[in-house]
Amino acid sequence: MAYQALYRVWRPQNFQQVVGQKIVTQTLKNSITTDQISHAYLFAGPRGTGKTSCAKIFAKAINCLDSQDGEPCNHCENCVAINENRLTDIIEIDAASNNGVDEIRDIRDKVKYPPTQAKYKVYIIDEVHMLSTGAFNALLKTLEEPPAHVVFILATTEIQKVPATIISRTQRFNFRRISADDIAEQLIHILTEKNISYDDQAIAVISRAADGGMRDALSILDQVLSFGNDHVSLENALEVTGDADDQSLAHYLSAIFNQNVTEALQTINTLFADGCSANRLIEGIIELLRDLLLQKNDAQLLTQMSYRQLDADLITAATQIQSAQLYQMIDLINEIQLQLKNSAHSELFLEVMTVKLANAAKTAAPVSEGAAANQAEVEKLQTQVAELKQQ
Ligand SMILES: [Zn+2]
Structure with missing residues (x-):
């Protein structure tokens, strides 16, 4: 059949x-x-x-x-x-x-x-x-x-x-967007009926990427099953949705918080080269920043609302960041996301975002030599963006 x-x-x-x-x-x-x-x-x-x-x-x-x-x-x-x-x-x-x-x-x-x-x-x-x-x-x-x-x-x-x-x-x-929890429950129900095993994290990734639509969730699941129909693995789910794994995203943000721009740029470039979509990367970073904001303000609310555990190293790195800076970073990313819609040069925008985020992370700290270096990077990238816009 x-x-x-x-x-x-x-x-x-x-x-x-x-x-x-x-x-x-x-x-x-x-x-x-x-x-x-x-x-x-x-x-x-x-x-x-x-x-x-x-x-x-x-x-x-x-x-x-x-x-x-x-x-x-x-x-x-x-x-x-x-x-x-x-x-x-x-x-x-x-x-x-x-x-x-x-x-x-x-x-x-x-x-x-x-x-x-x-x-x-x-x-x-x-x-x-x-x-x-x-x-x-x-x-x-x-x-x-x-x-x-x-x-x-x-x-x-x-x-x-x-x-x-x-x-x-x-x-x-x-009709409301269906919650990620409700979608996950239905996916698990279907997989159990079909006798197919799954990674819990794979289900979380699919439910999240579906953005409230059951039809999209099932169509992603269909694609994941086309890689191998006896198990739904995290790796295949990430491959289909174009998401980055939680660990890499946490590593990226930790590098930003620690003002390690080179490390952050390397991480984001590798993720992009590995096939992550720029849009999903940005969404993932925003979600993670939101989780950190919640964690800072109301850790209990975080466990109610979020489906992922925050990386311990990331939480440590985030102790030096104020809530106001996290808000600023989210605004900054939203701006980049809008610009990204009209551009074919996703990688460049991800790099610009990375440098800008690192700068936002240090606003509270005294200006150091590193900041001057970052500023130079920003100016270089801004010139590149301006050139691209003229093309
Ligand atoms: Zn009837």
């Missing part, structure tokens, strides 16, 4: 299986058990957070012949037909590939006909913000006078692009 992507195989089939959206799923289930179904819903939130999955589950649940507590049964005639994508009363439209007025006019013409088999005709319009103005106007007309047997579920990753006139005619649900 052809390999099926994990996110397809593990797509939730009922509300209980949806990860990290308790408030949304509970409210939807309540509306079904109390028979308060709206004519139009708007599911807004980042990609991969379960919007289309919930739309399909909702479409099943309101048409299910044996629904319990607002959940679809997944074995009645209607549920099975929807799961097999052959119930014509459930219409899925991807506005991203299909933003014509004609499609929406077609809905307007057909919406008045009752469903053929199900109780409700359900239109799921994905990426609804991609519709053209003409199409939005046509949709608005339908939403103004919706027939009783029709339910619209509009999903979007960019709510700010959806006209207010549409939003006001829908019941809105906000």
Whole structure:
């Protein structure tokens, strides 16, 4: 049998299986058990957070012949037909590939006909913000006078692009980024079911890189498994995400705190040469600085919020750094990150960042010869950046 992507195989089939959206799923289930179904819903939130999955589950649940507590049964005639994508009363439209007025006019013409088999005709319009103005106007007309047997579920990753006139005619649900812990739990559940072993740190790396999206997490896991499908190793996870290992990042920051610019430059250049992505490196450094800030201010909060142990050498090196300097460093990195977006010269920006960070680390200390040397490095790199911008 052809390999099926994990996110397809593990797509939730009922509300209980949806990860990290308790408030949304509970409210939807309540509306079904109390028979308060709206004519139009708007599911807004980042990609991969379960919007289309919930739309399909909702479409099943309101048409299910044996629904319990607002959940679809997944074995009645209607549920099975929807799961097999052959119930014509459930219409899925991807506005991203299909933003014509004609499609929406077609809905307007057909919406008045009752469903053929199900109780409700359900239109799921994905990426609804991609519709053209003409199409939005046509949709608005339908939403103004919706027939009783029709339910619209509009999903979007960019709510700010959806006209207010549409939003006001829908019941809105906000899908949140899924926490790294919830993602990790689901990954472990899947791997256990599949009898695949894993490094704990590999799971942490994948959950973090997924940035709140389950679909991304599963797609990274798929790629890691393509390296070897009997074990999920930290090494392979880092390779796929482009992250640096915690130890190297801690080593890098320790060198910065100790004003050892040469050592820091060597570390970051090696990581970059080994295939780490500049963006992920920067993210990793910001996370580590945030952890140090927390550690300085509220060590207990750190254990609640973070998933990694701080390196002992790093903590020692950080004792000479004030919280204000850590804030300054984070600001500095954010700036570099913005510049990096428009540049093909990632390595140079990483070097500039390194020298600037080392300078920020010493602001509190008296100016030494080393500082003058660093200043010279900064000026040299700044000239290089200016030259590159002119190209
Ligand atoms: Zn059913």
